[in-house]
Amino acid sequence: MIAFEVSDMTCGHCVSTVTKAVRAIDPSANIQADLATHRVEIEPAESDATALSDAIKEAGYTPVRLVNQAGR
Numbered sequence: 001m002i003a004f005e006v007s008d009m010t011c012g013h014c015v016s017t018v019t020k021a022v023r024a025i026d027p028s029a030n031i032q033a034d035l036a037t038h039r040v041e042i043e044p045a046e047s048d049a050t051a052l053s054d055a056i057k058e059a060g061y062t063p064v065r066l067v068n069q070a071g072r
């Protein structure tokens with residue numbers, strides 16, 4: 001699981017834009033975007049944290065990687 005905090009994801013449109021950006025590079029990824037906490041959690045199928053971060057940035061947002069307790 002790769003998690004980002006995307007503080008400029010502020011409405012449902014942002015959520016769908018971010019989700020689409022991730023799907024564009026990794027169609028099989030499992031994505032959970034939560035508007036209230038500005039968190040996006042992604043279980044990638046064929047991408048990595050750097051590619052996901054770049055895709056979200058290219059969509060116009062500012063992802064900050066959240067590293068979990070397992071250090072992944």
Ligand SMILES: [Cu+2]
Nearest residue numbers: 010011013014
């Ligand atoms: Cu928005």
